[in-house]
Amino acid sequence: MIGIVLTAATIFAAPVSADVIVASGWARASILASRPGAVYLTLQADPSDALLFVSTPVANAAIIHSVETGEGGIARMGTVVRLPLAAGAVVTMEPGDMHIMLMKLTKKLVEGESFPLTLTFENTGEMTIDVPILGIAAKCPAKATQ
Numbered sequence: 368m369i370g371i372v373l374t375a376a377t378i379f380a381a382p383v384s385a386d387v388i389v390a391s392g393w394a395r396a397s398i399l400a401s402r403p404g405a406v407y408l409t410l411q412a413d414p415s416d417a418l419l420f421v422s423t424p425v426a427n428a429a430i431i432h433s434v435e436t437g438e439g440g441i442a443r444m445g446t447v448v449r450l451p452l453a454a455g456a457v458v459t460m461e462p463g464d465m466h467i468m469l470m471k472l473t474k475k476l477v478e479g480e481s482f483p484l485t486l487t488f489e490n491t492g493e494m495t496i497d498v499p500i501l502g503i504a505a506k507c508p509a510k511a512t513q
């Protein structure tokens with residue numbers, strides 16, 4: 368009989384997957400569709416995993432960007448090809464830090480609407496979440512409540 372023995376990971380599964388929890392996802396509304404958008408969220412994998420690709424119908428490309436402050440305090444964005452997720456560690460994407468950049472929006476991101484975002488993980492495979500669009504001046508909602 369297969370499927371009778373449930374592991375702890377199965378019993379306490381997140382709504383979308385037993386191995387990766389994607390939480391607090393949000394995007395900022397865009398003023399113009401010609402400007403890139405950004406998605407912020409938190410990731411937690413157990414056992415360890417890695418985020419490989421991101422895609423969404425609202426953008427031609429979704430790229431994982433890291434932000435590093437270089438000489439003279441100028442922040443530079445770099446493309447992350449493979450984002451490792453250590454077992455149990457929470458990876459936070461937030462304004463001014465790592466984010467998922469939405470290049471060439473296919474539509475304006477309107478406050479109050481939402482869009483699907485598909486994340487492909489090395490071990491867990493594909494997961495699709497619904498990303499709510501917050502206001503143009505929105506900051507990280509998790510921090511705003513602290």
Ligand SMILES: [Cu+2]
Nearest residue numbers: 432444466468
């Ligand atoms: Cu970026």
